[in-house]
Amino acid sequence: MPITNTASDTSSLVHAAIDVHEPGQTPGKVGALLTTIEFQLNPKEVTIAKSAKWESKNQKKAASAPPATYQGPDPQKMSVEMYFDETRQRDGSVVKNVEALFEACTPTSASKDGNKPSAPWVKFKWGVLTGFVGYIKSVSAKYTLFSPDGKPLRAVCTVALEELANEPKKQNPTSGGLQPRHAHTLREGDSLAAIAYREYGDPSHWRTLAEVNGIDDPLRLRPGHIVLIPTLEELSQTDGRETVRREVVRARLH
Incomplete structure (x- = not known):
């Protein structure tokens, strides 16, 4: 048929x-x-x-x-x-x-x-x-x-x-403290580029993460080290990046 x-x-x-x-x-x-x-x-x-x-x-x-x-x-x-x-x-x-x-x-x-x-x-x-x-x-x-x-x-x-990238993960609003900004504890195999993509949807932000966290050699990350994650707004502003840098230094001193 x-x-x-x-x-x-x-x-x-x-x-x-x-x-x-x-x-x-x-x-x-x-x-x-x-x-x-x-x-x-x-x-x-x-x-x-x-x-x-x-x-x-x-x-x-x-x-x-x-x-x-x-x-x-x-x-x-x-x-x-x-x-x-x-x-x-x-x-x-x-x-x-x-x-x-x-x-x-x-x-x-x-x-x-x-x-x-x-x-x-x-x-x-x-x-x-x-x-x-x-x-x-x-x-x-x-x-x-x-x-x-x-x-x-x-x-x-x-x-x-x-x-084209989808909407990146939203950040917590800033309030001047370490916890609201979100902190990441490094694990074996972590890279700043992977963290930047997961948090912002753009791996190129790894340079700013290294800068604000005082990381001189991104290829030698220490497991257990805490990386502070700024908001996208702070990444784009010189004053915002400087504020995060000061908080990183203050957190390490304590």
Whole structure:
């Protein structure tokens, strides 16, 4: 017995799409929707990759590989192909679709007006894969069919997307004491970069953590040592960092 598509089968088909948004004001939260670039044909494959940074320090006398220190995760990456076909349209062309993807790699007008140029943030939507929030890192377009007058009628676009960080862990409000700011007791294998990513969502803050805690060599952390974790507001202010430094010194004296 032949298999045919029923009305319910057709209604269950979900087309993949990329929503293009203004950059958000907070990590992981997009701004206003600018446009939606729909897939004419759902992709055959979607490649998703995730990796982490590890750092090892060579030791001349070591008999085996040196221990590695976790530096935090790299952004998740996604790669997908988009197919465009306008052969059924009388004066069709796929250039508009391709240019929409290219445009998503350039700063939005609103971000330029606000003196913070940024390309749009995007959301990939397709079934259970919905929820990827990031930006388009690169677009490669290959035109595969042209009309007699040279209009591109078919194109295959390879789109590479990269994840944006989610909302970092919220800090306790400051009140001038050691405990409300949150303190971390170092364990074997800890690194300042990993702590910075866990607390702020950004491993690059390890330098400020080292500075305010008086840590001269971040690669030689002592288990049991207490690291004071400033708030994000204090990290961005010279006075805030100086206040934390004084508290670290006072805590060690006692």
